[in-house]
Amino acid sequence: MNYEKTASDLAARGQEHLLAYYGELGEEEKKRLLSQIEEIKWDEIALWKNPRDLSGKGKITPIPGLKISEISARRAEFQAIGAEAVKEHKVGAVLLAGGQGTRLGSDAPKGAYDVGLTRPVYIFERLICNLSEVCEKFGAYVPLYIMTSDKNDKETRAFLAEHNFFGYPEEYIAFFVQDMAASVDFTGKILLEEKDRLALSPNGNGGWYSSLIRAGLLTDAEARGVEWFNVFAVDNVLQRIADPAFIGAAIESGVNCAAKVVRKTAPEERVGVLCLEDGLPNVIEYYELSEEMAHARNKDGSLLYSDGVILNYLFRASKLKEISAKKIPVHVAKKKIPFLDGAGNKVFPDAENGYKFETLILDMIKLMGSCLPYEVEREKEFAPIKNKTGTDSVETARELLRRNGVVL
Numbered sequence: 001m002n003y004e005k006t007a008s009d010l011a012a013r014g015q016e017h018l019l020a021y022y023g024e025l026g027e028e029e030k031k032r033l034l035s036q037i038e039e040i041k042w043d044e045i046a047l048w049k050n051p052r053d054l055s056g057k058g059k060i061t062p063i064p065g066l067k068i069s070e071i072s073a074r075r076a077e078f079q080a081i082g083a084e085a086v087k088e089h090k091v092g093a094v095l096l097a098g099g100q101g102t103r104l105g106s107d108a109p110k111g112a113y114d115v116g117l118t119r120p121v122y123i124f125e126r127l128i129c130n131l132s133e134v135c136e137k138f139g140a141y142v143p144l145y146i147m148t149s150d151k152n153d154k155e156t157r158a159f160l161a162e163h164n165f166f167g168y169p170e171e172y173i174a175f176f177v178q179d180m181a182a183s184v185d186f187t188g189k190i191l192l193e194e195k196d197r198l199a200l201s202p203n204g205n206g207g208w209y210s211s212l213i214r215a216g217l218l219t220d221a222e223a224r225g226v227e228w229f230n231v232f233a234v235d236n237v238l239q240r241i242a243d244p245a246f247i248g249a250a251i252e253s254g255v256n257c258a259a260k261v262v263r264k265t266a267p268e269e270r271v272g273v274l275c276l277e278d279g280l281p282n283v284i285e286y287y288e289l290s291e292e293m294a295h296a297r298n299k300d301g302s303l304l305y306s307d308g309v310i311l312n313y314l315f316r317a318s319k320l321k322e323i324s325a326k327k328i329p330v331h332v333a334k335k336k337i338p339f340l341d342g343a344g345n346k347v348f349p350d351a352e353n354g355y356k357f358e359t360l361i362l363d364m365i366k367l368m369g370s371c372l373p374y375e376v377e378r379e380k381e382f383a384p385i386k387n388k389t390g391t392d393s394v395e396t397a398r399e400l401l402r403r404n405g406v407v408l
């Protein structure tokens with residue numbers, strides 16, 4: 001794209017400020033800026049004014065799933081099926097590590113965060129150790145695909161290489177970079193981060209599959225015989241990955257997708273719940289759940305909508321392929337976005353100042369057509385690190401790690 005064409009396109013859209021510093025830039029910087037502008041998804045940007053209502057309009061009903069008691073009773077059966085799948089290299093793992101972890105407030109990749117007290121205990125280390133346990137038990141390594149973003153790709157690769165991938169064989173690890181999306185202020189103007197670049201941020205975890213394909217890694221997974229992807233978040237330090245019983249239950253149930261869930265502790269708990277919407281599986285976010293639904297109870301007093309998702313999913317590879325052309329909705333989220341003001345000064349806002357555009361993995365569940373909620377013990381499998389202190393923080397995660405026998 002050349003300068004003249006870009007300038008006239010931007011002027012027509014009321015976004016000409018993006019080229020305000022063009023004349024000050026070197027050749028390389030000019031090229032980068034023009035190519036970033038070329039990649040702007042204008043249809044997504046337009047959503048800032050009228051964000052789609054994603055709260056779900058269909059009829060919500062509870063989704064049948066496996067409770068801890070049933071899983072315990074059938075554990076040996078599930079484990080045997082899952083163990084076979086792992087041994088036959090039918091399972092691949094996808095680590096979502098493209099987020100910015102803004103709530104944690106560290107510039108480094110979240111996985112490089114050290115939760116140790118008397119010795120280093122990195123988040124990546126905990127995850128890889130948990131996965132290695134399964135692989136070593138069954139004598140088969142699970143390919144591990146790590147999604148990063150432009151913001152942390154270099155640092156993530158360097159960190160893991162420096163720590164020798166925490167003992168995981170390098171030939172089973174591959175990285176891929178997710179897409180970035182432009183951000184706008186509250187009047188819809190796209191923000192600049194520097195004179196030669198837009199304020200871009202990772203476009204949410206919903207793009208993991210398309211990014212995996214673009215990186216050529218679906219071909220890699222297929223060549224290895226992968227039939228299931230176990231996709232999980234970077235920030236749960238008790239995350240069980242390639243859990244044979246979970247895999248076995250999904251295979252045995254014949255579903256296209258399965259989700260690890262924890263039982264909600266209270267109606268107000270801020271966690272998305274898995275349910276059926278017009279007969280299809282869907283995750284309803286805590287802020288979308290009506291008061292009435294949040295408080296609805298079964299005869300035995302337990303919550304009717306109690307399956308809280310913990311971002312640990314199994315996706316059937318063949319179904320993913322089938323739905324790959326389908327679009328998932330874009331969420332418009334208010335955020336604090338550092339930007340360059342009209343005078344060319346960098347501003348780090350204290351309050352939300354604009355919108356980011358993200359797709360979310362939970363919106364893929366509906367497209368999968370069927371999903372099995374698989375309940376796990378919160379104290380053993382759910383220690384998310386979102387914040388530095390308070391709820392879901394380094395402090396709470398440390399306590400849970402200790403209780404699970406991890407020396408910190």
Ligand code: UTP
Nearest residue numbers: 096097098099100101102103202204205233234
């Ligand atoms: P979160 O929703 O907690 O977002 O991500 P975050 O960016 O890590 O943290 P905050 O909101 O800025 O504090 C849940 C999981 O999805 C991944 C994260 O790395 C985490 O594993 N993720 C999120 C991505 O891989 N890409 C994204 O664009 C967003």
